Amino acid sequence: MVVFYSCGTSEEKEVAYEEVVRRLMDMKALAKLPGHGEKSAMWSSYDRESKIDESGKFINWDANIDGLKPQYIRKEGDKEVLAEMEGPGAIVRIWSASPAKGHVKIYIDGNEQPVIDLPFIDYFKPSIPAFEYPALVYETNARGFNNYVPITYNTSCKVVADPGWGQYYHFNYISFADGKTTESYTAELSDNARTALKEVNDFFTHKMGNSPYQKGEFESIRAKEKIPAGHAENLLSIEGSGAIASLKIRMDIKDEKKRAEAMRKVTISMRWDGSNEDAVWAPLGDFFGSAPGKNLYKTLPMGMTEEWMYSYWYMPFEDGAEITVTNDFDEDIEIFLEVEKDDLEDFNKDEIGRFHAKWHRDLKNLPKERWPDWTLLETQGSGRFVGTQLTVWNPKGGSCSLGGPGHWWWGEGDEKFFIDGEKFPSIFGTGTEDYFGYAWCDPTEFEQAFHSQSMDNDNMGYQPMNRWHITDNIPFQQSFQGYLEKYFPNNWPTQYSTVVYWYLEPGGEDPLKRVAVKERYGFETPYEVYREEGVVEGEELAIEKNTGGWATVDSWANEKLYTAISGHKVLLWNAAPEKDNELDLRIPSDYENGRYKVYANVIKNKEGGEFILVINGEEMDPIDCFIDQEGIRVEEVYLGKAALGDSETNTIKLVWKGEKNKGRTLKIDYLKIQK
Structure with a gap:
């Protein structure tokens, strides 16, 4: 059975626990613009030496001793408070690189007894009934510990750790919109809660790569076009309202050895509601979540299989949609397209965001005091940030020594997300690989519902990875500014390219434009690694x-x-x-x-x-x-x-x-x- 859960209506007041669970794969709900008071944030073990003073000056912005002091909110006796939130809300992601045997306790709604009291390492094992779902609670092949089982609370939540709990942590949490309440988490799961967790876990385990929607009355649209070199073809043109719920593309070329080049030189663009501006523009392969070339992987919203590259992002429109493929490759290509179109019965007209996805390499330089921040996305309006695809070119490799610029391993950089003009980021991470859900710069391939690493070059070449924000999507009412720290400079060479994915209200500001073919293919600086022969x-x-x-x-x-x-x-x-x-x-x-x-x-x-x-x-x-x-x-x-x-x-x-x-x-x- 394919599972789909609707995004609900604004009149519903209580958010049941099983509904929060079902948001783990509710792709349609992401297209609904956020309600007032809705937010997503994170507590982590970032280095507290990074600060912004009252005048707005950035202080020790490159501090990098994440988790080594250790970092926490405050101490209560010999215990460390790791996270503290007001409700109603839910913890929706827990991550660590080094969980140990010291207990971590979660207190909710002012209760004196913790609702969960376990060694931190057991948060990532089937230690209690709620954690017996290995597609939600796991260690990746690349050494990152992840737990996506929601822990809901109605008035408050506090996470307290005993000595010896380990090193490094993230607690991502969401707050519900004003006027909402929620069903508080209990270790004694209800039948409905168990059913919801099992359905999601079963889908992630056995059906990954399939559509997460109940297809119902979806309209199927197919197209096939031969696109000559240097030409663009409109593959899909829809009038009226609707939503693209499933997009699958296959590209045939004459010489498979040139596929990586073709997938970067061939681009896909999408426009909504008769606009002359792209809402989506990216090289074809990058858009579908991996580069260079075609690297097989499956996650919930995106993937590449032997047959198709697929996207299950929900893409609504009110007055028409267009999908265009442009061939900047030097040979003819053939494109096969399959689309599943939905109507918009589950949405009110004024609550629909438009899907955006844009590729870029390097945007404007930030002031020196912001070093080493590298811009992912700056956008204005109301919407939700839902994902990052990052391809790293790092042929030298690199260690974690602290010798100055260019002397860190490339993945040391933290994510820093500023929401609605806040002075200090409410999401401040502990390392690039930590953001992508793994740890210790381990280049091993892995694929899970919300993140993947689809190529292993031992950190000495290309490193493609992605992270999807589904339950932990980041709503914003006015603006979103997202950055990754990038310690290695381009001339090291360490060079990034990214596709960022978000929903934005009609009329919101999307500043990202198309990039010329000469700037998106072959930009990587070559480097020959010294190797002694015969040793x-x-x-x-x-x-x-x-x-x-x-x-x-x-x-x-x-x-x-x-x-x-x-x-x-x-x-x-x-x-x-x-x-x-x-x-x-x-x-x-x-x-x-x-x-x-x-x-x-x-x-x-x-x-x-x-x-x-x-x-x-x-x-x-x-x-x-x-x-x-x-x-x-x-x-x-x-x-x-x-x-x-x-x-x-x-x-x-x-x-x-x-x-x-x-x-x-x-x-x-x-x-x-x-x-």
Whole structure:
């Protein structure tokens, strides 16, 4: 059964819990302009050093110690207040990168007993009946913890954490329009609540990519057009009123190797109500949520399948609609279109917003005191912000070191959303990847109903991702100003392109215009990553056993060393003085039986220690990573000879010597093994 829930009427006063649940996939409701008092905001562990003083001056606007102090509203004894809201409203999204065992308690409506009292890590597990829905409560493949189960309250809500709760948090919440009340959350879910949660969870689990609407009397419209190079074709022209509820497009080209180029050079535009201005304009692939090229993924409103690129955004109009495809590619293309058109019976004429979606790269430069803010969207009028598609070009990769502009990992930047001219953003995040629902700059592909990452280039290339605001859509009455912090400059090179999606009242200000083809394709600055030939990269070694401190094969070197560090990553091991400190590794290569010379390219600094490398039981000369001076040095050192053979017989062991007056850090770029 396909689930659809109407947006309701303005006369309804109480918002039942199951209705809030059903908003998780109520695409039609997004087109209704917000009522007075309706809002969406977020409490997070952003760095409180970022401030705006009474005169409007931005202070420490680039502060970046999110979650490390930690950050909270205030302390009550040894407890930390993480979030505090007035009702009626609902928490609609909880996120963390490092939830731990310390309890987090949620108090609602002034009650002395918490309605939920769990270790924070259990907020992301099937720990209570309300959280037993894995399409709503999960950890992504890319290490972000998310919980989209609504927690409603009628007068107030406070979130309090015990010591040891973890690190980093978001609590997104909504406030209902004036005059509304809601059914307060209870751990004893009603039958209606369970049914609603199950229906949504089942759809997200088994039917993702299908229409979320009950089709009813939808009118189906199909079109096929061959569009010559350099031409535009009107694919759809509708008179009167209605709404596009489903839009599917397939593009055929002669040479599949050129698909990425074609999907950026071919654009889609939409106009409503006879306007001469685009409400939608974007490269075809970017509009459908991923770039470059066609990367298969499925989310609730958008996706790319083998057959179609699809959109289920609800797009209403009162006096006509047009969809045009322009071919700036140098070959003819063929476009196949399927549209499902709805009427507007569920809406009053004066409450309908118009769907907007626009692509851009870099907008106007902001004042220096606003660095590192990068503009997503500035718009005027009443409406709702509903999503972001971001494609990052970052060929160098990057670590999280704090060395100044260009020396952060690209995803450090927080989202900052100012609503209706507020002086300080009511949505202030903790990192770009956190906004997109994952964590720790993990490039792994994932797809969930409200967010996805559809390509994995190990953070050294293209990184396409999206985030859809459905229950957590951001209503505004007068204006919306949205920014992402962008620490890496374009010449690093780290270059962004985005499609922003929002609803806007007729007559509202949409400032974004079309972008010339030369500015939207081929703008990425090329960069060749240094790689040493014929070596075993540190990041290719597999950690079999660690009896020491903390080890990883996914550590970025300092950016200043990129011309000397092959692949820009290293094996990192911080030994622990109280441990045995042995690290067992596996080499991913086969060798002919024989004796080999062994070299290691290592990073030396004042934190470096002395280590012994043992290959198949043969002890090599010590690896001394210590230098008694400030700075960093990369050096290839000869370690000795060892016998190697078939990979199944090869063992590598690293042992920390624990020498006095030396550090305990080992950073190996690569091993060079020569017969």
